[in-house]
Amino acid sequence: MEKSKTDLPRRELSVGEVAARSGVAVSTLHFYETKGLIKSMRSRGNQRRYPRSVLRRIAVIKIAQRTGIPLADIQKTLSALPDDRQLLASDWERLSENWKADLNERITKLTALRDQLTSCIGCGCLSMRDCPLRNPHDTLSEKGTGAYLIEHAGEDGDGAVQTARPDAS
Amino acid sequence: MEKSKTDLPRRELSVGEVAARSGVAVSTLHFYETKGLIKSMRSRGNQRRYPRSVLRRIAVIKIAQRTGIPLADIQKTLSALPDDRQLLASDWERLSENWKADLNERITKLTALRDQLTSCIGCGCLSMRDCPLRNPHDTLSEKGTGAYLIEHAGEDGDGAVQTARPDAS
């Protein structure tokens, strides 16, 4: 009889084992592989076999994703490691420092937004001229797709919230 | 001659005018309309005509988006206003309170992540057993798609980062 499954930790893991241990779906592992985020060896029968270190790699990917970093960027960062060796503590240190910076930026922006929200709840104006919420000059780079406020000469009282006074004829 | 364009502020705005004033593309306005986020009247010639209040509505939509709320939710919230009247200060107050709460939650999560990142940079372990980054029990609801850590009995030293010691034979 072969070594039973629970006997020694075998050197390599199947895709299903990696899925169970890492918490990501098998299809996701396939997907990550096509994106170059992880890689695998193959068994004689063409099934994926992973070194245990893939679990760490996946953990790192998931952490990066939680910080809001797109997979493509994660891939770039990971593949920029000198060779494709296992992550060392020093790598992790460098990566996490970078990601922490990104995260801090996002936190800063969201906090600013929240504070503006807080202060604008009192006034409730949403005036184009006055309200910081309406003119987020510092947020243009946030996924900006369209043109932003190219011109707003001829600004007239269009955006202001009415003081609650329903149907005053 | 008709009233010139720049003479009096006409009662209604064309889609292009709304686009220019609000900073969103015309195609986006069409799109928002299909999603029920805004609506329009039509001219004799079937062109969209908007009341000025649409600008405020769009401003609110954009603010909500900045907080990270998906359009579908924004739509639900806006359409839950008693009738489809203009936003009043009291509406804005209520909405922004809700959104602020969401935002705070997001900020809290990101901040926790950052702090974990900070404290884990020192140790660099990423150990499945010890590292808070590896087991974010409080983050399961964050876009969770796959199964999460259903079982990890038989945990063996798979995830730990090696102390920097390149090729120690």
Add this chain to the structure above:
DNA sequence: ATAAAACCTCAACTAAACTTTAGGTCAATA
């Protein structure tokens, strides 16, 4: 009156991050 600019609809395309399906192979077990 006519041409250009703005507008219309509908359908298809984009991007990210996956999942699902279809059709077939491999491996562990009763």
Add this chain to the structure above:
DNA sequence: TATTGACCTAAAGTTTAGTTGAGGTTTTAT
């Protein structure tokens, strides 16, 4: 041995938030 469960590939589908294009109509300006 036979069957089931795990695995394979490739392609297509899903969601969110839009954008782009084709083909045609309205408005506006000259």
